[in-house]
Amino acid sequence: MSRTVYVNGEYVPEEEAKISVFDRGFLFADGVYEVTSVLDGKLVDFAGHMTRLDRSLNELGMKRPVDDAQMEAIHRELIVQNELEEGMIYLQVTRGAADRDFAYPSEDTPPSLVLFTQSKPLVDTAASQNGIKVAFVDDIRWGRRDIKTVQLLAPSMCKMAAKAQGADDAWMVEEEHVTEGTSNNAYIVTKSGTIVTRNLSNSILHGITRAAVLRLAAESQMKVEERPFTPEEAKDAAEAFVTAASSFVQPVVEIDGVTLGDGKPGPIAKRLREIYIAEARAQAI
Known part of the structure; x- marks a missing residue:
């Protein structure tokens, strides 16, 4: 139809x-x-x-x-x-x-x-159940990523470069720090349980889902640090995830060939996904 x-x-x-x-x-x-x-x-x-x-x-x-x-x-x-x-x-x-x-x-x-x-399905998806793999790619985008423009060729190229490495998506890297995914904000969870995601600036998109998830994390007494993190920190993380309107909270189970934890979605990502979807359903108009 x-x-x-x-x-x-x-x-x-x-x-x-x-x-x-x-x-x-x-x-x-x-x-x-x-x-x-x-x-x-x-x-x-x-x-x-x-x-x-x-x-x-x-x-x-x-x-x-x-x-x-x-x-x-x-x-x-x-x-x-x-x-x-x-x-x-x-x-x-x-x-x-x-x-x-x-x-x-x-x-x-x-x-x-x-x-x-x-x-398309947003709640019950294979990616949310199994997690995704990401690979590092140089961030080749322009300097005003905070403006949500239709200039999406560079992130498309980055995504395809990651797929050529066997990953599902790219985490883009600039000046030795991760900026974000091709169409999502990126997060790691340290072994001490702290959620780390890049702070807002012209370098990343100011995600609407990001704002909601960080608020829900704070309300759930989760510790959050908004700062740049390195590829090395990411590969050493206990777990990781991304957020976007099209995927909500999506677990990451492998970063640049390194398996995180037991290779399954981590507890913090799973919990944030649960509470975000519940909140989204309750507040949707």
């Missing part, structure tokens, strides 16, 4: 969806995106994603095409039309269509807005 997608004010079958060849998202990756998880037909952390969307748009001097209420209505209509119970809704905002020029077009150029759904 064909999906219904949203393109600049219209709900259309995906086969009929069109965007201008002069759209700056296509020509310059001049756009931002967000992805909101859907559980039980409801939106998870929607307000947080809208706040981050505004931040990304403001950092790029880009206009908001619709307000929060309209954006929520579009999300809900896509859930209904696509009968989405579990999965994600992606939205992308670009600076719009204009003749090709490195300079931004005039301010009256209308932005483009596209949304589409992706139905």
